[in-house]
Amino acid sequence: MSAPIIWIMIPAAGGVVLYFLRRWYRLSVALGTGLMLLLAFLAWKMPVNETVTLGPLVLKVRETLNVLGRQFTLLDTDRPFLLIIDLLAAIWFAAAYISRAGRMYVPLGLMIIGLLTAVLAVSPFLYAAMLVELAALASVALFLRPGRPVQRGALRFLIFQTLGMPFLLFTGWLLTGVEASPGELELVNRAALLLIIGFVLWLAIFPFNTWLPMVGEEAHPMSAGFVFLMLPFVVMLFGIGFLDRYAWLRNAPQLPALLQTAGVVMVLTGGVWAAFQRHLGRMLGFAVMVEIGKALLAISLPDGLSLFFAQLLPRTVALAVWCLALAILGSSPGGASRRDLSFSQVQGLGRRLPLAAASLGLAHFSIAGLPLLAGFPVSFALTQMLSRYNPTIALLTLLGMVGLLAGGLRSIAALWMGADTDPVRWQMQERRSESFFLAVGGVTILILGLLPQLFLPPLADLAQYFERLVTIP
C-alpha cells in the first residue's frame, strides 16, 4: 500500500462507485462524507514511510506510486495538507443532502478531490497542470444543473482553465533551461511571463475573473462554493511550490509588487462590484474575488505565508455557511425548481427564512472583515502588515472590503425589506436539519472571531513546510 493509493486513488475510485449509487442520494452523501472523514483521520494519525502496528497487522505505507514512468509521491510532511483538503471536502459533502446539491455532487466532488490531491503529488510537478485541467473538466459538470440550459459561466470557466494549462506546461519546459543556466535573463523572463499568464487564467485574476459571478449566479451554491474554495487553494499551493522550488523566482525583486498589484485589483474590483450588485449569487462570486485577492496579498508579504494558511479556516466556514444559506433561500417551497436570487425576487424572504438570511449576513460580514467575526483577525492582520510595507495598497484593500460590506448591508436590506402592509409575518420556515447546520455554522463564525488564538496558530504553522519562502524580500 502506498500513500498515493490511499489519498488519490481511493477518493477517485470512490467517486466512480458513488456515481453508480447516486440513485440512493442519502446513502451516497453519507458514504462520501464518511470516506473523506476516514481519509482525514488517516492523514492525521497514520505516518507515511514508517512501520505501524495495528494489533496483529504490521503496515508500512510507502511514499511513492509509479505510473507510466512518472512518480506520485506523498511525503509524511504532506499529511497536514491532506488533512485540510479531506476535512474541507467532508464539510462540503455533509451539507450536500440538506442543500439538495444534486446527485452528481458527491461523486464528482470525490473525483475532483482525488485529482487535486494528485496535483500536489505528481513528479515532475509540472505535470500537475494536466491534472488541474482534468479537475476543471469535472467541475464544469458539477456546475451544470440537469434540465437547465447551458450556462455561460461554466463555459467561460472551461475556456480559461483549459487555456491556462499550456502556459504552465511550457513554463515547466523552460524552467529546466533556467535551472541549467540561471544567468540567461531572456529565458528567465520568458518563463516568468508564461508562468504569470498561466496563473492569471487559473486563479481568475482580473480580467479573467468574469466566470466567478456568472457561476455564482447560475450554478447550485454548494457546487459553486466547493469549486470556489478547493480549486484556488490547490492552485495557490501549487504556485507556492513554484516559489519554494526556484530561487530565481522567489528572489525576483518584482515579485512582491506583482502579487500585491494582482491582489489589490482583485480585492478592489470584487468589493466595488459587490457594493452595486443586485443578485445574491453573483455577490458570492465577488466575495470569492476578494478572498483570492486577500490570499495573493498575504503571499506577497514577508512572512505572510502564515497568514495565507490562517485565512483558510475563516474562509471555509464563511463560504460554507454562505452557500448553505443561499441554497436554502434559493429552494422554492415545492422543491421542484430553484428560486432566482436577484434582489427583486428575494425581497422580504428574510421574514420567512430568518435563520438563513441572518447566517448569510453573518458569513458575508465575516468575509468583509467585520470585527468579532471569523474573518476579522486575519483581515486585520493583513491590512496591518500591508500598511507597514505599502500604505496605498492597504488603503485600497480596506476600500475593497468596505465595498463588500456595503454589498452585505444591501443584501440584508433586500432580504428583510417589505411594505408595512405585507401580509407575510415573521415565521421560521427552515427545516430542522437546515436550522441545525446554519446554527452550527453561525456559532462557529462567532467563536472563531472571539477566540482566534485557539484555532489559527496550528494553521499558520503550516508555513513552516515552505521554509525557504519565509525569506521573500
Add this chain to the structure above:
Amino acid sequence: MIPEWSLIVAVVLVSLTSLGLLLSRDWRLGIIWLALQYLGVFLLVSRSWSVELAVIKMVAGWMAGAVLGAAITNSPGKEFKATSTSLAEGVFRMLSAGVVALVLVSVVPDSTTWVLRLNAASRWGAFILIGMGLLHLGFTNHPLRITLGLLTVLSGFEILYAAVETSTLVAGLLAVINLGLALVCAYLVLAPGIEEKE
C-alpha cells in the same frame, strides 16, 4: 519515417480544416473538419514522436469527434442542427481569419528563438491552429463551437509540446484531456434534456 513533403501537406491540411471549422455551421461538417485536422496534427507530431505514439493523438481526436457527434444526434435542442451561414457572417469570419494570418506571418518567423527544436512546418501548423482556435473561441458561446475551438487550440499546443516532451504519461494525459473535453461538451449538450430528481 514520415516523408518531408508530408509536413507541407499537413500544414495546408490544418490551415484548410481550421478555416473550415470557423466557417461551417453544419455540425456534421464541423466534425469531419475536426477529424481531418487531427490527421494533419498526427503528421506534424510524428516528426517529433514515434509514429506509434503520434497516432494516439489522431485516435483520441477522432474519438472526441465521435463523442461530439453522438451527443448532438441525441440532443434535445434544435440550435445544434443549424446548417447555413449568411454571406455577411462568412465574409466577416474570412476577414478575421485573414487578420490572424497576418499576425502569424509576423510571429512565426520569430518563433525560432522560442521553439528551437521544432522545424518550420510544425511551427506554422501549431501557430495556425492556436490562432484559428482562439479566433473560434472569440466568436461563440455555443458549447459545441467552444469545444471545437478548444480542441483546435490544444492541437496546436500539442504539436509544439511534442517537440520538447516525449513522455508516455503526457501523451496519455493529453489524450484523456481531449476526450474529457468532448465528454464535458456532450454533457453540456445533453443536460438540458435530463430530468433531475432531488
